[in-house]
Amino acid sequence: DAGVTQSPTHLIKTRGQQVTLRCSPKSGHDTVSWYQQALGQGPQFIFQYYEEEERQRGNFPDRFSGHQFPNYSSELNVNALLLGDSALYLCASSSPPGQGIHEQYFGPGTRLTVT
Amino acid sequence: AQSVTQLDSQVPVFEEAPVELRCNYSSSVSVYLFWYVQYPNQGLQLLLKYLSGSTLVKGINGFEAEFNKSQTSFHLRKPSVHISDTAEYFCAVTTITSGTYKYIFGTGTRLKVLA
Numbered sequence: 001d002a003g004v005t006q007s008p009t010h011l012i013k014t015r016g017q018q019v020t021l022r023c024s025p026k027s028g029h030d031t032v033s034w035y036q037q038a039l040g041q042g043p044q045f046i047f048q049y050y051e052e053e054e055r056q057r058g059n060f061p062d063r064f065s066g067h068q069f070p071n072y073s074s075e076l077n078v079n080a081l082l083l084g085d086s087a088l089y090l091c092a093s094s095s096p097p098g099q100g101i102h103e104q105y106f107g108p109g110t111r112l113t114v115t
Numbered sequence: 116a117q118s119v120t121q122l123d124s125q126v127p128v129f130e131e132a133p134v135e136l137r138c139n140y141s142s143s144v145s146v147y148l149f150w151y152v153q154y155p156n157q158g159l160q161l162l163l164k165y166l167s168g169s170t171l172v173k174g175i176n177g178f179e180a181e182f183n184k185s186q187t188s189f190h191l192r193k194p195s196v197h198i199s200d201t202a203e204y205f206c207a208v209t210t211i212t213s214g215t216y217k218y219i220f221g222t223g224t225r226l227k228v229l230a
Contacts, residue, residue, distance in 0.1 A: 004158070033217065042119075042205050042220035043159070056217050090158055092218075103149065104218060106158035 002027060004093050004107035012113045013081050021076040021110045025093030031055075032074040033104060034066060035090040043090055049074050050096060078112075086114045117142040117208050121221035128196055129229050136191040136224045138206035148189040149207040149218070150180055159205065165189060176200070201228045 005024045013019050025032050031050045035043035045058035049068035063079045072093075078085055088111050092104035122137045140146060147166050151159040163174025170182040180191045189206060206221045 035218075035220075040223075042207075042222045043218070045217045045219070048217060058217065092159075103161050103164055106151075106160070108156075108158045 004091055004105050006089075006091050006107040006110050008110060009108065010111045010113075012115060014115055015081055015083060017081050018077065018079045019081060019112060021078075021089050021091075021112070022073065023076070023091030023093075023107060024073045025091075026105045029093035029095060029105070030072045031094045031096055032068060032072065033092045033094070034074070034076045035092065036060070036085075037088040037090055037109070039087070046076070081114045083114050086112060088112075117146065117210060117219045119206050119208050119219055119221035121206055121224050123224050124222070125225045125227065127227045127229055130198055131195045133194050134192065134196050134200075134226065136204050136206075136226065138189045138191065138221060140187050140189065140206075140208045142187075142208060142210060144210050146208050146210055147216075148180075148182060149209070150174065150178070150189075150191050151205045151207060151220075152176075153203045153205065153223075155202075162191070162204075196226070196228045198228050198230060200226060202226060 007022045033048040034046040037043045047057040048055045052068045065077045068074045088109040090109045091107045094104045118141045120139045128134045149164045150162040153159050163172045165172050165182045173179045178193050203223045205223045207218045209216045209218045
């Protein structure tokens with residue numbers, strides 16, 4: 001049973017560029033959440049997708065957007081990259097929100113470096 | 116709004132000694148609590164969770180945590196640590212809001228086990 005997978009593992013971009021990160025949830029999960037983890041910090045919630053809709057959003061600007069596909073996989077898009085966007089981006093999958101609290105399973109992350 | 120405080124950024128401890136990693140939270144509603152471990156260059160792995168019921172929760176790798184509602188704490192303990200326990204540990208809190216949930220993470224505690 002494959003767990004949560006993310007691609008790419010590493011990425012280097014230049015300020016002002018755009019980036020797309022991808023995530024496939026654990027088998028049986030249909031809810032995907034994205035987190036940003038800056039160096040030496042805890043993960044910060046970006047947003048959560050369920051049934052192809054953004055259900056909840058953290059304190060991130062509109063430059064951060066996402067999408068969920070019918071197969072439950074998800075993309076995180078960041079426009080107009082800033083140096084401060086350099087971080088580990090984590091994807092987590094879980095059971096639907098309506099089924100109560102379930103633990104989130106995390107992928108290995110995508111390390112984004114903005115130069 | 117919920118928040119999580121991990122009071123110790125680093126905890127050095129000798130192998131086979133006991134360890135306690137502290138976590139305090141604030142919330143005006145019922146919470147669900149988690150401890151995750153992160154090894155270098157990896158995603159987060161769930162150690163244990165408190166959803167309801169017994170306040171003493173046992174997790175993987177010999178870890179346990181106790182939920183203390185009056186002190187709003189959820190400290191993580193292990194009676195005897197191994198070198199392989201060296202990692203970053205994150206405490207997280209979540210509640211259900213409008214049928215969805217998001218995790219709020221602490222800033223992490225780096226556990227370093229010394230030989």
